[in-house]
Every structure is written in structure tokens, then in C-alpha cells.
Amino acid sequence: MSDMYRDLILEHHRYPHNFGTLDPHDVSQEEHNPLCGDRIRLDLRIVDNKISEVAFSGKGCAVSQAAASMLTDELIGMDLDQVRQYGKAELLELIGLPLDKNPVRLKCALLSLKALKVGVYRYLGQNIETDELD
Amino acid sequence: MIKAPFDVATIRSQFPILQLPSERPVAFLDNASSSQKPEAVIAALENYYRTTNANVHRGVYQLSEQATFEFERARGRVALFINAAHHREVIFTRNTTEAINLVANAWGAGNLRAGDVILVSQMEHHSNLVPWQLIAQRTGAVLRAIPIDSQGRLVLDDIDTLLQGVKMLAITHQSNVLGTINPVTDLARKAHAVGALVLVDGAQSVPHMPVDVQALEIDFLAFSGHKMVGPTGVGVLWGRKALLDAMPPFLGGGSMIKTVTIESSTYADVPARFEAGTPMIGEAIALGAAVTYLMDIGMANIAAYEHQLSAYLIERLDEVDGVTWYGPPVGADRGAMAAFSMTGVHPHDIAQILDSEGVAVRAGHHCTQPLHAALDVPSSVRASCYLYTNTHDIDRLVHGLSKVKQLFG
Secondary structure, three states: OOHHHOHHHHHHHHOOOOEOOOOOOOEEEEEEEOOOOEEEEEEEEEEOOEEEEEEEEEEOOHHHHHHHHHHHHHHOOOEHHHHHHOOHHHHHHHHOOOOOOOHHHHHHHHHHHHHHHHHHHHHHHHOHHHHHOO | OOOOOOOHHHHHHOOHHHHOOOOOOOEEOEOOOOOOOOHHHHHHHHHHHHHHOOOOOOOOOHHHHHHHHHHHHHHHHHHHHOOOOOHHHEEEEOOHHHHHHHHHHHOHHHHOOOOOEEEEEOOOOHHHOHHHHHHHHHHOOEEEEEOEOOOOOEOOOOHHHHOOOEEEEEEEOEOOOOOEEOOHHHHHHHHHHOOOEEEEEOOOOOOOOOOOHHHHOOOEEEEEOOOOOOOOOOEEEEEOHHHHHHOOOOOOOOOOEEEEOOOOEEEOOOOHHHOOOOOOHHHHHHHHHHHHHHHHHOHHHHHHHHHHHHHHHHHHHOOOOOEEEOOOOOOOOEOOEEEEEEOOEOHHHHHHHHHHOOEEOEEEOOOOHHHHHHHOOOOEEEEEOOOOOOHHHHHHHHHHHHHHHHHHO
């Protein structure tokens, strides 16, 4: 059977961690892949430049949803500098899928990372005055 | 039991890719996307580059004359294949998409005015939608779509109203998702009655059934070589000669002119007027070989066999719990393909697991986002057959789907 569907992926797909929305939130970022309709919304609460709470919602293929579930587990307590360092290589290692030769499915796996990056960079941009120009 | 009017095993043996040594040969069910190629077509392509390669319509030397002869012979074969009134009505393009863009631009720019209507349908491939949107934006024309019913057929109750103000009916002969075969001739008669022209997207019909442009009573037909056992890079626009004669060029350049000064040019007669630059010579010659291959087997025989495959495919899909397939029930107006969904499993996951089982299908929106919006699903899985598909391929698809259920059930 396909390596893509090892037990951990299916487990996270069936019982996703941190599934839901946060209200209020400091970051809420939605990304979607028009090719297949995958959709991920990622909500964060940020305290002292650290992610204190995280939730994701969305629908789509097992890879996109399981990757989001695993990523959210990693994010709790992560500071925003670490988020900036956290990239594709780290996510692929986390989910453990051989996607280097599969650009279509790579997009599925990276959808939650895109939501994280876009959301956090937008948050940093909006808070630049209070953080650095006071 | 399926009884083909030709020997499917012999047909399969003529396709090198189906003979590749492998522990698990691929069950290729993505034929609506692109077909495999028989030895005869590969040989024609190779033979051109090995023995006949030279530019066409230029040289006075023998090699160029031979290349020109073969290129024009291919045009003649294509004309015969679709029963064109004249071989000059056959224009070589890159593919269906380019053929439709050619008409949208060369015909549309001079004939569409603000408020004119281009009538399409909800089931069109993006290639028979976006070119019309582009010309509509330039001319002020508007697009209108024939809706579809829950069985994936066109809703024609209000066709007379829908046809009001229409200058062009651009419609697919066979849906690349639903498999629906549309009543093109009936529609063409109604469209002509209000003075509209009719362009048919034949990308999914020409490879699979006899298509006679005169019997269909249409004005333009677009199709691609690579979906009909021919090479990539070559497609066809057929148009009625009087219409083509009246159309200005689409692309400018070499080959499409009579005389050129710095300020202006006069244009060549059709088909050369629409074939600017060095064409896809080897590919057109190989398309000629593809057409000959299909005609030797007989398009009616291919259609009869695929009709049985269509029934078998639907019958087997019905055995799988949780599968919903789209399009009309098995009958004369359904081709041998099925797009489907499976409860609780995303199409990409289905396709990936099928791939690990050696079954090649397509997952996605198949370039039909408006259709998927009407079906209310973002994407689907599509299995599509051709003349070399056998029941074993379909059995392997169904077996693969049982694996999907095991994993996700």
C-alpha cells in the first residue's frame, strides 16, 4: 500500500488535533488550493510573540488535513522567530511523506504552512509600530 | 460478456507502452486526458525525422517536396476522416484550444458586436469558455450558458429563449467529465434558424465515434491529435470553406501571406492563411497515420466496443458502496468514461491510492470549474476508456477502490 497513507496520516485525518476556530484570535488566515478545493483556516492567539493557542479548520484530502493537524501540534509555544525559521523541510520531516517527486501532493501538504506563514507575516507587519517603533 | 468487433488483445499488442515489462503493468484509464500511441504512429513520426525532414511549401529540392507531399496527404486523410467537403477546410493547429481561439479571434473580432450573445453550456471545458470570454471582453458581446439537469444532460426546454440574440453557439460534442453526448445536429438546426453559427468542441467525440461534419450540419469543429492515438502538438480546426475564406488571419508571419511590403500584406488562401510559421510537420504526418489506424479498425466498431465498456464501467462502479458517479445513465448518449466521488474520501486520495495499485486515473476539476460548481463538488475522480481498454482494466479500478475503502472506511 502507498507510503502516503501510513497509519499516522490516516489517524490525523480521522481524528484531527486542534480542530476548530478561535474567537477572539490574533491571526486567522485561510488558504485554499483551487485545483482540488482543499481549504485550511488557521487561527492563532499570540502572547509575548509566542503562539499560545492554535486551531485549524477546513476540508480537503487526507494529506492536507493530516499535515495541518500535525503542524498545529508543533506550533503551541513556538515563538514567532521560530515560525520564520520553520519551513518546508521541517514540515516534510514532521509528516514523514516522500513528496519530493510529487509536486501536486506537495501543495496539499504545504497548504497549512502557507496559512501559517502568510498569517504570521501579516501579524508581524500590522504590529511593527507597536513592537519596534515605540 | 463483452464481445468486441475487433481483437482487443491484438490492439493492445500494437501499443508499446502497454507492453512495457513490469511486475504490475499500468491500467491506463486517463484517456480523456491523452491517449497512448500505436507503433504505426510512433513509426510515422520517427520515419519523418529519419527520412523526410525538411520544411514544407518552400524548397524546390526533393526532400522538401516529399515533406510537403506527406504533410498535405495527412491533411487529406483528416478531411476524409471527418468527411470534410474539401481538404482545404482542414487547418492544422496545436490542439483543440488553439483551434477554438482561432475562431474566437479571427471570426469573433469582425462579427461580434456589443450585446451579441455567445451561447455555451454549463458543461464546457475551459478551452471552450475562456477564449469566448476574452473576445467578449474585447467586443462587448456576452456569454450565456445552457444549464444541465441532474443527469448531466442539457436542459433544452427554453432553448428558443436561450438562442435569442445568439451569434455563435459553441458547444461540446461530448462532455469530458459527464460523458454526455449532446444532440449537436438538433442544436445546430435551431441555432442556424436564428442566424447563429455553430462551433463544436470535438476533443472527446472525434477519437471515439464516427464524426461527419456534413451530417452534423455544423460550421466549425475543433479537436486534438493526442487524444486520438496521435502525437501531441497537433490539432485540427475544420470550418466551412466560405466562412474560413471570409475570416482574417489569426497569427501573422511566414507562410500565411501572398505579398508583403513594409506597410502591409495580402494574405494567403485557406488553409495557409491560418497556418503562420513552420507548422508541426512530423506531428501532422503522424496524425495522418493515427487517422489511418483508426479508420482501418473502423470508428463505428470503436464506438460499439466503447459502448459496452461504458455499460461495464457503470455496472462495476455501482457495486462499490459510497461511489456517486455523474452524468446520464448508460445509453446511446453516454461515452465510456465516468467521473465519480466517494463518500468521505477526497478525489486526490482516491487517485493516489489507485496509482499505488497501478491504476492511472485523473483527479481534479478536469478544466470544468463551472460544471463542478453545478455538481456542487470541488473535484472528482475520472476514469476514461479507449479502444485498447479491457474489462480487466476496469476490474483493477474497482479492486483499487476497495483498497480505498479499506483505508478510509
